[in-house]
Amino acid sequence: NAGVMQNPRHLVRRRGQEARLRCSPMKGHSHVYWYRQLPEEGLKFMVYLQKENIIDESGMPKERFSAEFPKEGPSILRIQQVVRGDSAAYFCASSPSTGENTEAFFGQGTRLTVV
C-alpha cells in the first residue's frame, strides 16, 4: 500500500504564473487535507476535502487559491498568479475517516519556490 503521493516534489514558478500541486491519498482513504509550512513556521491547515466536496476551506486564502478532489484522480491545490509569499512547502495528508482515533498520514510535500 503506497503512502500519500505528492507531485511534483519541487516546483519553481515565476511571479504571476500558476502552480498546480497534486496529491494521491493512500488507498482506501477518502479524506484529504492540505497544510502549508512557511519558512521557520509550523504547519498550518488550509483545506479539507472529501471526494467531490470541499468540507472546510477556512485556512485557505480567499483569493488565488483553490482546491478540488474529483471523483477520479488526485486532489489538486491550485495557486493562481503566484507571488513570492507563496513560497513554502505544501503537504497533503489523508485519512480513512475522521473518527477520534484516526491517524493522519502525510506525503513528502511539494516545495514551491516563486522567483
Next chain:
Amino acid sequence: KQEVTQIPAALSVPEGENLVLNCSFTDSAIYNLQWFRQDPGKGLTSLLLIQSSQREQTSGRLNASLDKSSGRSTLYIAASQPGDSATYLCAVRKGDYKLSFGAGTTVTVRA
C-alpha cells in the same frame, strides 16, 4: 483557538544521551495527539499517536506521555543515535479533523 508550543526549539546532545522533548497546548479538549519526525526537505513521518483516553504510548526507544488536564505531552527518546537527528513536531487534534502543529524541536545528536 488551539495554540501548540514546543520547547526547546533546538537541542544538541552527544550520542547515547536520552532526549526529552516537550509539547504544550492551550485547549485540553483534544481527540488525540501525534508526534511526527521531519527530516530536512522531507515529509512527515508519524511516530506515535496518543488517544485522549491514554496516558502514554511506546514504540521501541520512543515513549510519549500525555497529561491532558495540564495540556502537556513529552516525547522521550532513549539512548539517542546520530540517525535520530531531525525535527520533531507535535500536533493536537480537537473535535474536528484539523491538526494544530507546534513549530518543532530540531534535534542534533553528535557522534
